[in-house]
Structures are given as structure tokens and as C-alpha cells.
Amino acid sequence: MTDAPVCITCGDVAVPMRVVATGGEDGLADCVTEDGDAAEVDVALIDAVTAGDAVLVHACVAIQRLETEAVA
Amino acid sequence: MKYVDEYRDAELGRALSIEIAAAVQPGRHYKIMEVCGGHTHAIYKYGIDDLLPDNVELVHGPGCPVCVIPMGRVDDGIALAREPGVIFTCFGDMLRIPGSTESLQDAKAGGADVRMVYSPLDALRIARSEPDRHVVFFAIGFETTAPSTALTLKRAKAEGIENFSVMCSHVTIVPPLKALLESPDLRLDGFVGPGHVATIVGARPFEFIPADYGKPVVISGFEPLDVLQSILMILRQIEGGEARVENQYKRVVPQEGNLRALEALAEVFVLRPHFEWRGLGFISQSALALSDAYADFDSERRFVVPGVRVADPKACQCGEVLKGVIKPWECKVFGTACTPEHAIGTCMVSPEGACAAYYNYGRFAREKVVV
Numbered sequence: 001m002t003d004a005p006v007c008i009t010c011g012d013v014a015v016p017m018r019v020v021a022t023g024g025e026d027g028l029a030d031c032v033t034e035d036g037d038a039a040e041v042d043v044a045l046i047d048a049v050t051a052g053d054a055v056l057v058h059a060c061v062a063i064q065r066l067e068t069e070a071v072a
Numbered sequence: 073m074k075y076v077d078e079y080r081d082a083e084l085g086r087a088l089s090i091e092i093a094a095a096v097q098p099g100r101h102y103k104i105m106e107v108c109g110g111h112t113h114a115i116y117k118y119g120i121d122d123l124l125p126d127n128v129e130l131v132h133g134p135g136c137p138v139c140v141i142p143m144g145r146v147d148d149g150i151a152l153a154r155e156p157g158v159i160f161t162c163f164g165d166m167l168r169i170p171g172s173t174e175s176l177q178d179a180k181a182g183g184a185d186v187r188m189v190y191s192p193l194d195a196l197r198i199a200r201s202e203p204d205r206h207v208v209f210f211a212i213g214f215e216t217t218a219p220s221t222a223l224t225l226k227r228a229k230a231e232g233i234e235n236f237s238v239m240c241s242h243v244t245i246v247p248p249l250k251a252l253l254e255s256p257d258l259r260l261d262g263f264v265g266p267g268h269v270a271t272i273v274g275a276r277p278f279e280f281i282p283a284d285y286g287k288p289v290v291i292s293g294f295e296p297l298d299v300l301q302s303i304l305m306i307l308r309q310i311e312g313g314e315a316r317v318e319n320q321y322k323r324v325v326p327q328e329g330n331l332r333a334l335e336a337l338a339e340v341f342v343l344r345p346h347f348e349w350r351g352l353g354f355i356s357q358s359a360l361a362l363s364d365a366y367a368d369f370d371s372e373r374r375f376v377v378p379g380v381r382v383a384d385p386k387a388c389q390c391g392e393v394l395k396g397v398i399k400p401w402e403c404k405v406f407g408t409a410c411t412p413e414h415a416i417g418t419c420m421v422s423p424e425g426a427c428a429a430y431y432n433y434g435r436f437a438r439e440k441v442v443v
Contacts, residue, residue: 044332045219060191
């Protein structure tokens, strides 16, 4: 996610990611993009997630849940 | 990937292009603003403008948070970065933005401790690990990014961290849209609305555009078919004599936005009375400052910030580009003195900037490609 050739702060760059594990340091969730890029993501703004859920991530914060099929 | 592959289907794109051509009146010119840099990027990456009739003109809006930061604000950041004991953190997007004499990257080369982070939480982690230094986070971005800063500040407050503060330069999308709608320079017929800002704020904040100005807004996703479909929805509203907010991006954007994010924003931030935007000047209530409850985390209250005001370079026409008055290639220095490698203006520095999008995708003039 971090190597994407776009600005993090662009109000409209958000990346679909899949939750791999929850309950990490700072209560963050380990997430991964379809391309395998990993990030620790704050999931405080959405309903509780579990491994396998798909989320839309902006600046390391999940801003929305996605249908599970949205991330392969 | 679901929701990506089917939104990049070339055949469906051509079918939408035919529908768009059928929706317009030949003798009429349609001027549609895509508010977000992300949409601008998609339009030129996928050649969406080549699928539109000649009389449908796309105008690029002010929705790139890097592009709208005035030079004086960069100078203020550099002044903070030079404070003894300060570690100045920012997104990589901001490092190359020119201030009046140098960028944050130049300041770093000159000895200031400037570090790139991927999130505000990364900056907080630096503060935790370096308790003898003070960590400033240069917070920029629209409503999509501001919740990330808000969550980090709530965390810092809960932990009682004292060596962390935020130079808050978050901006809000509605006031500049109002300013553009009031501008005599520009006659717009409709807006491709910002999909991920709307994920946070919902559709309601955009309702003033049809209600007060009679222009349609379609909140749009970012894949090529999303943008084409949104343009078609706007054109159909115009031709049907309608003006309302429609949500093309329903698979992501809830009508009411993200309530938890809105609560966090309301707790941590207040509206500034006014804020300077590059090219647009001062706009009332268009940016966020920290609320009194978070005053201890406000870099501008903890340090003396110069509050520099600097006029843009004369050769640079970012202001006109941000307002959609000129196309990037109409700027005097586009592609010559101003390139992504040696940018004069912010619109060329940020990948989402309209100038960078034109430059990177070879649009040195608006030459249509027959598809």
C-alpha cells in the first residue's frame, strides 16, 4: 500500500485490504492488500472485524467495511 | 478483484460512452467538475476524456490537499522543524512542496530532523520512543484523512503523552466548492462528487449544491466505469431538468457517512474562522484546528509559529488550475520550467495534482484520441 504512486492524503485514495489478524499492538489489525502489501490498520471507526473481513483503508485507518469478495 | 475488474471492462466503457453521446444535445456545452484529484488521476490514466463527446468538458477541482497548501504554511512547518529538539513528521506527499525559499526536504538536507511517516500513529510511535524530543505531526488532508489524526490524538491524550503535537492543516471540502460556485470565472453544470470524503461525511453536506445553485452532484467511485457512469448520471439530470445529489458509489458510501468518524472529528477539532488556500485565498470555516480539549497537542499553541503569508510565484498558475479556469497545459510554465522533477507549483508535485496527471499521462494539449 505504501509504495502506491499516489498521495496518502489524497482525500480519495483508499485501498481495499483483507484483515489477517486482530488485537495487535495498539489494538490494530494486521491487514494485507491483494498485492500482498501489509499494514497495521486502526479499525476503531467500523464494527468489529475478524480475520478474513475486507475493509477500505485510508492513512492506516479503516473507513468502511467492504463485502468480503472485494479483496481476493 | 471484485468491484475492480468489472469496473474496468472496456466493452462496458464503450457502451457507456455511446449512452453519454446520446444523452447530450449537440449544440450545448457541458462543463463538469471532478472535485477530487483521485478522479483526475483516473480520468487521465484510463483516457476517460477520450470517451466523451467534444461538448462535454471536464474541469479539475480543488480536491488535492497537497496542492491547496499555501507556501506560507510550508514555511511555518519548516520553522517548526528547525525548533531545537523537534522531530518534524509529515506524509511523504508534503516533503517536496516548495515553500518560499525551500521545501521540507531541503530543510532536512540542511540538518532539520524531518521524517516521513505513513500515518499520524507512526508519528505518535516516534514520540513514545523518543521521550526527550518533541514530535510535531504536520496534519494535512480532507475529511477522509482527518479521522486518522483524530484517533491518534485521542490515543495520545488517553496515554498522557506530552511530547507530541499536531500542526493542523486539515481542510474541509464544502467551503471551497461554495467559493467556486460563487466565482464569476467559472460556469459549472455539475459535479463528480468525492467518493471517499463522502464515506466519512455522507451525502448530506453536498445537498446545498442542487438546493442553492441548481447543479447536480453525483458521488462517484474511482474506477473508470464509475466515473463514466457518474458523468452519464449528471448529464441525464441536466437534460431532465433535475438537480439533486445521487450516489453512484453506493457499494461504499453510506448516505449518513461514518458516524464514529464524525464523532471523533467533533471531539478533536473545531472549524477555523478562516484558512488560506493556495490559489483560492482565504475561505471562511474551511479548515480544522484542535479543540480546546486538545489544546496541549496543538503545535501552534505550544510553539511560536510565524504565520507566514507568501504570494505564489508569478510564473505559477496553480490558482487558476485549482479553480478550473485554465487547463494545466495552458499554464505558461507547464512541462517546461515546471515538471514533476523540478516543480514550481504544487499541482505538479502531488501525483494527484491536475498538472502532474496531465504531464504523467502525456496530455500536453487536449488532443482527442478516437476510440
